[in-house]
Amino acid sequence: MVQYMMPSLDLSFAALSDTTRRGVLEQLGRADASITSLADRFHMTLTGMKKHVAVLERAGLVVTEKVGRVRTCKLGRCGLEAEAEWIEAHRKLFEARFDALDKIILEMKQEEDDGPANA
Amino acid sequence: MDQQTRNHPVAQNRTAVERKSDRELIVTRLFDAPPHMVFRAWAEPELFRRWWVPEGAGITLLSCEMDVRTGGKYRLEFAAGEIDTVAFYGKYLAVAPDESIVWTNEEEGEGAVTTVTFEDQGGKTLLTFHELYPSKEALDEAMAGSAAGLPTQLDQLDELLPTIGE
Numbered sequence: 001m002v003q004y005m006m007p008s009l010d011l012s013f014a015a016l017s018d019t020t021r022r023g024v025l026e027q028l029g030r031a032d033a034s035i036t037s038l039a040d041r042f043h044m045t046l047t048g049m050k051k052h053v054a055v056l057e058r059a060g061l062v063v064t065e066k067v068g069r070v071r072t073c074k075l076g077r078c079g080l081e082a083e084a085e086w087i088e089a090h091r092k093l094f095e096a097r098f099d100a101l102d103k104i105i106l107e108m109k110q111e112e113d114d115g116p117a118n119a
Numbered sequence: 120m121d122q123q124t125r126n127h128p129v130a131q132n133r134t135a136v137e138r139k140s141d142r143e144l145i146v147t148r149l150f151d152a153p154p155h156m157v158f159r160a161w162a163e164p165e166l167f168r169r170w171w172v173p174e175g176a177g178i179t180l181l182s183c184e185m186d187v188r189t190g191g192k193y194r195l196e197f198a199a200g201e202i203d204t205v206a207f208y209g210k211y212l213a214v215a216p217d218e219s220i221v222w223t224n225e226e227e228g229e230g231a232v233t234t235v236t237f238e239d240q241g242g243k244t245l246l247t248f249h250e251l252y253p254s255k256e257a258l259d260e261a262m263a264g265s266a267a268g269l270p271t272q273l274d275q276l277d278e279l280l281p282t283i284g285e
Contacts, residue, residue, distance in 0.1 A: 013259070083138070083262065086262045087136050087137075087138065088136075090136050090144075090146070091134055091135070091136040091146070093173065094134045094136065094146045094148070094248070095133075095134040095148075096173035097170055097171060097172075097173060098134055098148045098150075098170075098246075100169065100170035100173065100174075101150070101157070101160055101170040102150065102151075103170075104160050104166055104169060104170055105150060105151070105152045105156055105157065105160060108152070108156050108159065108160070109152060109156070
């Protein structure tokens with residue numbers, strides 16, 4: 001398709017391709033969590049978990065917030081709502097097209113009314 | 120009485136989009152005209168090009184060749200902003216005048232097959248625009264490819280639309 005658009009869903013799909021990251025999302029779906037607690041839960045180093053969280057964050061699937069010395073992670077809205085947003089954008093595009101089409105139809109009707117009496 | 124008669128068209132005239140399955144996307148809309156008119160607006164390039172590309176979306180339709188007959192071909196070329204031109208092309212698999220048009224989308228490896236039907240509903244036309252993708256991945260990819268850019272364009276469009284109505 002037209003390549004003047006950003007690959008936000010591509011990032012989402014890449015982010016979701018990893019078992020640990022899917023587990024993290026599942027976990028955050030239940031409750032917000034710090035990176036430390038996520039690292040514990042998934043038996044990995046803090047650095048390793050930071051990398052996973054960074055990937056999820058870039059895709060908009062997770063947002064993080066640092067309060068004091070603790071970085072808390074929670075689900076972002078981007079990835080989850082991307083399809084719904086796309087559908088709505090698509091609807092708007094077609095609505096604009098069809099509104100324009102309505103006007104052309106109106107013209108055609110007027111032509112039929114005016115024109116072919118002698119045709 | 121006015122209120123009674125106007126009960127339903129508000130909803131009916133709205134454009135509805137639905138992902139019907141993993142591979143299918145459907146757009147529906149009711150038009151206040153018989154099918155032969157709506158069909159004409161799709162089948163004649165000089166009419167089609169006047170509505171297919173919304174004004175203000177930052178896209179210009181450079182050329183529009185359509186041979187709307189079974190086995191005929193089409194090619195649309197667009198310019199989007201300062202980026203190179205983009206072509207959309209394919210062929211008409213089946214054309215039933217005033218009833219339906221089926222075409223391929225061949226600009227991509229795994230292109231969709233699009234079917235538009237024009238259904239008579241007491242002098243009005245229920246239009247269904249149906250896209251069937253070869254796989255779930257192909258539809259996901261199509262959505263991913265255009266997901267981020269569309270909202271921006273359409274926001275511009277929202278600002279513009281009220282002025283178009285004059």
